Amino acid sequence: MTIAGQIERLIESLGGASICDDCITDRLNLSVRSQANVVTRELGHREEYDRAKVSCGQCGALKTAIQIKA
Numbered sequence: 001m002t003i004a005g006q007i008e009r010l011i012e013s014l015g016g017a018s019i020c021d022d023c024i025t026d027r028l029n030l031s032v033r034s035q036a037n038v039v040t041r042e043l044g045h046r047e048e049y050d051r052a053k054v055s056c057g058q059c060g061a062l063k064t065a066i067q068i069k070a
């Protein structure tokens with residue numbers, strides 16, 4: 001599966017909880033954070049996702065995180 005596919009699946013599996021690029025990088029063992037960033041920026045333009053500066057549902061830090069709309 002592509003990295004983009006893995007990221008989509010991870011976000012979906014959280015069922016509406018937000019996740020930041022750093023947590024995505026950790027969870028999927030990506031080598032660099034920019035791999036996650038490229039994908040989440042793209043997904044953020046889609047109707048089914050929300051991407052905004054919020055408390056990350058995983059690490060609790062206030063940063064740009066993405067979530068699937070309920």
Ligand SMILES: [Zn+2]
Pocket residue numbers: 019020021022023056057058059060061
């Ligand atoms: Zn996080």
